Amino acid sequence: MRKYSSIIVDGKDRSPSRSMLRAVGFKDKDFKLPQIGIASTWSMVTPCNMHINTLAEIAAKSIDVNGGKSIIFNTITVSDGISMGTEGMRYSLVSREVIADSIETVVGCEGFDGLLAIGGCDKNMPACIMSMARLNRPSIFVYGGTILPGEHKSKNIDIVSVFEAVGSNANRKITNKELLNIEKKAIPGPGSCGGMYTANTMACAIEALGMRLTNSSAQIAISRNKKLDCKDSSKALMNCVKKDIKPSDIINKKSIENAITVVMALGGSTNAVLHLLAIANSADVKLSLNDFDRIGNKTPVLADLKPSGRYSMSELVKIGGVAPLMKLLLDKKLLHGDCLTVTGKTIKQNLKKVSSYSKKQKIIMPFNKPIKKNGHLIILRGNLSPQGSVAKISGKEGDTFVGSAKVYNSEELALKDILNNKIKKGTVIVIRYEGPIGGPGMREMLSPTSAVMGKGLGKDVALITDGRFSGGSHGFVVGHIAPEAYVGGPLAIVKNRDRIEINSITKELNIRLSKAEIKKRLKSWKKPKRKIINGVLSKYAKLVSQADIGAITSNYS
Numbered sequence: 001m002r003k004y005s006s007i008i009v010d011g012k013d014r015s016p017s018r019s020m021l022r023a024v025g026f027k028d029k030d031f032k033l034p035q036i037g038i039a040s041t042w043s044m045v046t047p048c049n050m051h052i053n054t055l056a057e058i059a060a061k062s063i064d065v066n067g068g069k070s071i072i073f074n075t076i077t078v079s080d081g082i083s084m085g086t087e088g089m090r091y092s093l094v095s096r097e098v099i100a101d102s103i104e105t106v107v108g109c110e111g112f113d114g115l116l117a118i119g120g121c122d123k124n125m126p127a128c129i130m131s132m133a134r135l136n137r138p139s140i141f142v143y144g145g146t147i148l149p150g151e152h153k154s155k156n157i158d159i160v161s162v163f164e165a166v167g168s169n170a171n172r173k174i175t176n177k178e179l180l181n182i183e184k185k186a187i188p189g190p191g192s193c194g195g196m197y198t199a200n201t202m203a204c205a206i207e208a209l210g211m212r213l214t215n216s217s218a219q220i221a222i223s224r225n226k227k228l229d230c231k232d233s234s235k236a237l238m239n240c241v242k243k244d245i246k247p248s249d250i251i252n253k254k255s256i257e258n259a260i261t262v263v264m265a266l267g268g269s270t271n272a273v274l275h276l277l278a279i280a281n282s283a284d285v286k287l288s289l290n291d292f293d294r295i296g297n298k299t300p301v302l303a304d305l306k307p308s309g310r311y312s313m314s315e316l317v318k319i320g321g322v323a324p325l326m327k328l329l330l331d332k333k334l335l336h337g338d339c340l341t342v343t344g345k346t347i348k349q350n351l352k353k354v355s356s357y358s359k360k361q362k363i364i365m366p367f368n369k370p371i372k373k374n375g376h377l378i379i380l381r382g383n384l385s386p387q388g389s390v391a392k393i394s395g396k397e398g399d400t401f402v403g404s405a406k407v408y409n410s411e412e413l414a415l416k417d418i419l420n421n422k423i424k425k426g427t428v429i430v431i432r433y434e435g436p437i438g439g440p441g442m443r444e445m446l447s448p449t450s451a452v453m454g455k456g457l458g459k460d461v462a463l464i465t466d467g468r469f470s471g472g473s474h475g476f477v478v479g480h481i482a483p484e485a486y487v488g489g490p491l492a493i494v495k496n497r498d499r500i501e502i503n504s505i506t507k508e509l510n511i512r513l514s515k516a517e518i519k520k521r522l523k524s525w526k527k528p529k530r531k532i533i534n535g536v537l538s539k540y541a542k543l544v545s546q547a548d549i550g551a552i553t554s555n556y557s
Contacts, residue, residue: 001113001241004137005035008111026069033069034241036234037112039103039131040072041124041144046079048121048199051190051221052144055118055230059142062234063116068241071112075102077124080444080470081159081193085415090441092123093468094540096278097553099127104134113137114241116233120144120191120221122198122471126275129211132247133283138240139247140342141212142233143203145221146313147191152182156315158194160307160472162186163446167454170419191221195306197471200313201268202275204322208262209279210250210341214350218321220314236342245344251283254336258347260292261334264299264375265325267308269471270390270479271444273377277550289379289388289548293507296375299334301394302365307474308394309371311363319361323354332367371395380478382508383518384464384490384500387482388548392469393504397476400505401462403428405498409528410434411443411467418451425460428500430491433528434467436551438486440533440541446470449477462502464509466491468547478502478509480547486527487546493521 002010009018009031018031040056043049053072060070076099083089107115115137117128125143132139149156162183169179192199203217213236216229239245256276263272273292280287302325305311316322329335330351337348357364365371372395380389393399406423407430408414414431417423429448436442445467452461453475462476466484469477483489490511494500499512511518533541543553 001034003113004111005113030069034113036063036068036070036114036116037107038070038072039117040074041077041119043077046121047187047190048192049077052118052120058227058230059116059234062231066235066238068238073106075099077121080122084444085447089443090439090537093442093551094536096123096127099124100130103131107135114237115139116237118142118144125202126279129206129279130282133251133279136246136248138237138245140233140237141206142230143217145191145219145226146200147194147221148188148314149194149312150185150188152185156312157182157186159186163450164454167451171455189222194312194314196266196268198269198271201263201272201471204266205259205263205272207322209259210255210339215321215323218317220317239344240342243344250340253285255339256280256285256287257295258335258339260295261299261329262326264296265329266303267301267305267376270377270392270469271471273390274550278552281550281552292377293379296377299375300370301372301376302370304363304371307472308396316363319357319363323351324357325364327351327354378504378507380507380509382510384509384511385481389478389481389509391478391504397459401476401502403462403500405430405494405496405500407494407496411445411448415448415451418448423461427461429463430494431465431467432485432491434465435484435486436544436547437541438484440537442551443467444470446472449473449475482546482548492525
């Protein structure tokens with residue numbers, strides 16, 4: 001059980017190491033216990049993570065009474081919701097790599113025998129799993145939990161409500177006073193954004209992956225159950241340390257397919273595509289966009305959850321969480337039940353005693369009445385995205401969209417025109433040079449997509465980009481276009497008024513130009529000059545892959 005810590009603290013020559021550890025609270029007995037690192041992503045920069053140190057302390061006490069010696073350490077987090085629509089958002093996806101690197105660095109350096117990581121926002125969650133896969137030591141993930149909804153005019157609201165209210169205010173549908181009221185009421189306290197946005201999507205995906213306890217993804221941040229989850233996860237981790245159950249025993253092609261299936265059934269975020277590709281790479285598992293396409297073809301969308309649906313994550317918690325849905329999927333042979341999990345048992349064994357949903361609930365639809373008959377995350381290829389792109393089509397927008405291009409070389413320029421009523425029905429908004437390298441950082445486009453929805457143009461306007469989308473984005477949107485414009489992808493040669501077709505049936509994204517015209521335009525294209533970048537953005541731009549590989553900065557395969 002002390003495979004790594006014994007190297008750090010055993011023997012006379014390790015006396016200096018022990019001396020330093022005594023200063024942080026180690027007693028004689030602690031040097032004979034397995035050391036467990038607890039990665040806390042606590043931060044006061046966002047409500048998603050503001051409570052996580054409290055959870056880390058609960059987990060640490062549980063580790064200490066269950067045969068281990070806990071050591072809490074911190075890593076960074078950033079807030080997508082706060083930085084959205086600004087230059088700061090360029091750092092968001094970058095932070096995933098920084099967090100994964102930092103956790104790997106601390107655990108590897110300090111010789112921890114196990115790792116418990118607590119995350120609560122979009123990028124730190126996949127980052128935790130990436131670091132676990134790289135380190136391959138007994139590990140478990142704990143989700144900080146979902147926020148409770150705010151309330152406005154007797155309706156539940158959340159952060160996306162505020163973004164959409166900005167569009168409604170610009171369209172004079174609501175007053176300045178009402179916009180301020182929504183702003184004040186949308187975020188009532190700690191926890192991750194309350195719909196099936198990226199944080200809740202990844203929480204559910206990680207549960208299906210087997211790296212967290214059964215039904216621990218659907219819990220309220222400030223609940224007794226969340227505190228119990230920290231205690232129970234600590235016990236489970238100590239069992240993994242004892243039995244030497246490692247991420248490589250859990251994360252494989254089948255378990256990642258389980259995660260994709262659950263994301264599809266829940267109507268989850270497009271970011272799950274990027275993050276699961278990155279996790280697979282860290283675990284040396286071969287995964288491609290074709291796998292999402294294949295699984296989406298056979299997996300229906302069953303959850304009527306925000307952003308395109310009616311209900312919040314807190315309401316899913318009330319009807320029993322995600323485990324009953326996983327049991328439904330298992331019964332339909334859509335999950336691999338033989339995959340090992342951090343409980344030491346298989347998915348099938350974990351779900352055996354899980355109760356079914358009440359027949360009165362209206363959030364999870366039956367298989368004979370799905371929200372959509374197949375997955376909502378659709379991989380599009382064609383002459384605009386030869387390496388692939390990701391469309392989020394709930395079915396409510398229709399299956400196809402043909403429109404006239406309105407081209408913008410940055411998110412800010414597009415948002416300005418949307419808010420100033422310069423976007424007409426039948427337009428395909430093209431936002432380019434926002435890819436992993438071109439951004440750099442592949443910004444999320446929640447501000448423009450929310451403004452479109454707030455102006456009531458959700459069914460009449462499409463948006464395509466080499467950037468990405470927040471889990472809160474909905475409408476006819478296509479992102480992750482690869483190759484991106486900045487490296488000379490076809491998106492770079494689109495001009496205003498070009499006709500663009502998005503077809504979710506044939507799974508194509510095309511510009512209606514001849515091959516000869518496309519070739520001619522590509523030949524004359526010149527890479528645009530951009531502002532000088534330095535520091536972490538410069539490093540990222542030099543190392544990052546295209547979106548179809550997961551926008552990763554390291555290749556472990």
